Amino acid sequence: MFKVVLGRKLPEAGMAVFAARPDVDLVVLDNPDVAAWHAAIRDADGTLCWLERMDRAAVAAAPRLRVVSRIGVGYDTVEVPACTERGIAVMVANGSNDLSVAEHALMLLLAVARRAVDIDQHVKGGGWWPPGGLRMVDLAGRRALVVGYGRIGTRVARYLKAFHMDVAVLDPFYSPHRIVADGFRAVRDLHTALAEADVVSLHCPLSPATHHLMNQAAFAAMKPGGILVNTARGPVVSQAALVEALRSGHLMGAGLDVLEVEPAEPGNPLLSLPNVVISPHSAASTVEGMDRMARISAQNILDVLDGRADPSMMVNPEILQRG
Structure with missing residues (x-):
């Protein structure tokens, strides 16, 4: 036995x-x-x-x-x-779970780009057109950076391309020739790529090399008005740096399936920011x-x-x- x-x-x-x-x-x-x-x-x-x-x-x-x-x-x-x-x-x-997580990443991106959650709450609270306007954006024609080109990242890159986005991929473990052959731009320097990206979607594993990959310097390098999506692991992103970038308006918003500390602590500042959409590490849980x-x-x-x-x-x- x-x-x-x-x-x-x-x-x-x-x-x-x-x-x-x-x-x-x-x-x-x-x-x-x-x-x-x-x-x-x-x-x-x-x-x-x-x-x-x-x-x-x-x-x-x-x-x-x-x-x-x-x-x-x-x-x-x-x-x-x-x-x-x-x-x-x-x-x-x-x-x-690559299919489930990839679909979830797109859901989070669309929810942030179209402000689905806060507008929904505004309408259900008795409002209609938000006083400050909708402030939504299209995805088509924008640039996306996919960090991590495993099974999930590969799917996400294809989905983003289907939305007519210009997709770049950063993954040191994949040949640039393979990435280009798949129809995407291959990039090697994170901060240079961040400066060009309207959307950054994280799909890398957590390791000493990727811990706080998205830190204060990385967010400073990001294109103003950008959107961050994280369905990888929470500690890949420095929460303090992310909060600062969101509060300052440097980022349009973030879609997060993972947090640096899980479950979310009651005082977590991300919970009170209207430009953040959070799910409870559930991307794979269809x-x-x-x-x-x-x-x-x-x-x-x-x-x-x-x-x-x-x-x-x-x-x-x-x-x-x-x-």
């Missing part, structure tokens, strides 16, 4: 994957604290994490562990080197997206335990080369 611990219950599409395996002893928790999480995984063969941290302490608490599967494609809650040292596979659900993530995340665990891990789903495929 394999013991598998889930940080919380999966959608039925994922639970069905485990239900079909009589050799799996499934333990389902409900947002456990650190002590409860460590206690549950001490004899686990596999875990499926939501917000639970798989840091070095958690890895040490689970001597039998062979696989850590993340719901979705982000893995900043997993200390990958600690897992790699132990030969523990770190798995992500590649291809499960019905279809959650089903895809649940199925792939569950199957990733079984594949590793069965000795047939899919390298394309692994964060640390180098462990497969070990004897």
Whole structure:
């Protein structure tokens, strides 16, 4: 028997994957604290994490562990080197949420560009035409910068091009020839690209190199009246610098699915700014997206335990080369 611990219950599409395996002893928790999480995984063969941290302490608490599967494609809650040292596979659900997140990024962009939320509130509050005018903008003909050209960024770039925008892409891990062949401009210097962009959409992973990528200097470099969209990770953006850029009017607005501190704290100044649209880290959480993530995340665990891990789903495929 394999013991598998889930940080919380999966959608039925994922639970069905485990239900079909009589050799799996499934333990389902409900947002456990650190002590409860460590206690549950001490004899686990596999875990499926939501917000639970798989840091070095958690890895040490689970001597039998062979696989850590993340719901979705982000893995900043997993200390990958600690897992790699132990030969523990770190798995992500590649291809499960790119469509959902890309659509959500466009929703946030349109909501800011057309001031959908504050105008909706104005009308529902008894008003009609806002006293200061609508102050909306078209997307067609404007320049967009997509930062990060993975599955999500690639989709977003295509969607923006469909809106007849001039799309530039910045990603040091992709050849400029590939980006140009896909029909976009390839850029290499962030601040130079920011100065030309009316819209900046972030799709890069969180890493030491991207932490506070959008800081005070980056916002100063941005074209006045620009729009920022972040569906990546909150700490990619310095919240203090973003608030300053929004309050000063340097930015038209921001659409955010992620914040530097989540959930949003009551005193967060972003919550009171009318030119900000915020969703609760929910871009991937459509019905279809959650089903895809649940199925792939569950199957990733079984594949590793069965000795047939899919390298394309692994964060640390180098462990497969070990004897």
